[in-house]
Amino acid sequence: MAVKIRLARHGKKNFAFYHIVVADSRAPRDGRFIERIGSYNPNTNPATIELDNEKALTWLYNGAQPSDTCRRILSYKGVLLKKHLLEGVKKGAITQEVADSKWSAWMTEKESKVVAKKSELAQTSRSAKKSALEVEAKIKETRAEEIAKKKRDEAAKAAKAAAAESNAEVEAEVAEVEAPAVEETPVQE
Secondary structure: EEEEEEEEEEEEEOEEEEEEEEOOOOOOOOOOOOOEEEEEEEOOOOOOEEEHHHHHHHHHHHOOOOOOHHHHHHHHHHHHHHHEEEHHHHHOOOOOOHHHHHHHHHHHHHHHHHHHHHHHHHHHHHHHHHHHHHHHHHHHHHHHHHHHHHHHHHHHHHHHHHHOOOHHHHHHHHHHHOOOOOOOOOOOO
């Protein structure tokens, strides 16, 4: 029986997450499996991977072949490096202490990279929100200025109209007062 380490799809349409399973290669993708050793959620940033490293390592030693995607996941989590180091110990190339120290150093470096990426993503999202708020404040400011200018223009037009109307009334009154009374003179025939 050929055993594979592969992904089994779960979740909604366009929002999938995966179980990392050990299954017979002839079994359907989402069908029967031997053992579930972890999960993979690509919807988060960075992707969330939960994996039982010891079970994965045991299955690799028993001859299970990972799919391409699972090989990348196992490499990302350090399972393939640990297998490589343990094979070096078996051959006598390095000691167990050296292998453990190399693996722990690699894991701390990997964790620091993941933490740095998460903090960078958080910082970029904060700066994007801040710049969006600044742009929104500028737009709001220009709109407020346009509205105030429009109100000033309307007030100025109303004042001009009122002044013109009052001037017309005053001129009419002045014209009546200053107009000489026309005396009627008899018309001679």
